[in-house]
């Protein structure tokens with residue numbers, strides 16, 4: 544058994560080593576970047592479909608939306624979640640010690656779930672309609688995902704950088720003050 548596993552079993556806190564932590568942080572930032580990028584593409588396709596009078600452009604937007612949203616977003620969201628959890632658990636921050644980490648966890652889980660549960664049915668229907676050239680469909684509900692998702696992701700980015708609000712339970716972080724997170 545590796546020493547890291549033995550440390551955790553013995554109740555000692557486990558830390559990611561310097562280089563490994565940097566590598567995981569790079570992957571975390573890459574997943575955040577791709578997730579935000581996919582949101583931008585989703586916004587361009589959605590608002591182009593709403594604004595255009597050209598039927599072939601609209602049909603193309605409907606079909607491409609399915610390609611660039613559901614699975615690419617799910618994979619980015621999962622990669623972000625896994626690397627974020629590793630960074631949290633393998634550092635002084637922990638998974639449930641600081642408000643900013645917990646709120647990010649909730650945002651990540653919420654958005655990843657919404658992609659599969661709320662976005663997928665609508666996008667699948669649009670792709671079918673795009674293929675059948677049946678384009679008379681109200682797109683009112685489709686404006687929310689490209690607004691809500693990047694807004695919440697930017698909230699998570701701001702939380703990551705400013706690390707506000709301190710500890711969830713005062714005095715739980717051994718050997719640290721509630722401002723430790725700011726260092």
Ligand code: HEM
Pocket residue numbers: 571572575623624626627628630631632634636638644645647648649650651696697699700703704
């Ligand atoms: C919701 C999507 C997320 C976004 C947009 C996001 C964004 C970021 C960004 C931009 C950083 C770099 C901050 C810096 O180096 O100054 C970062 C680091 C970090 N993230 Fe996330 N993150 C997300 C999800 C998560 C999740 C789910 C967790 C854990 C539960 C997490 C935990 C962390 C930790 C521990 C760091 C390292 C902070 C540091 O060492 O300064 N993140 N995140």
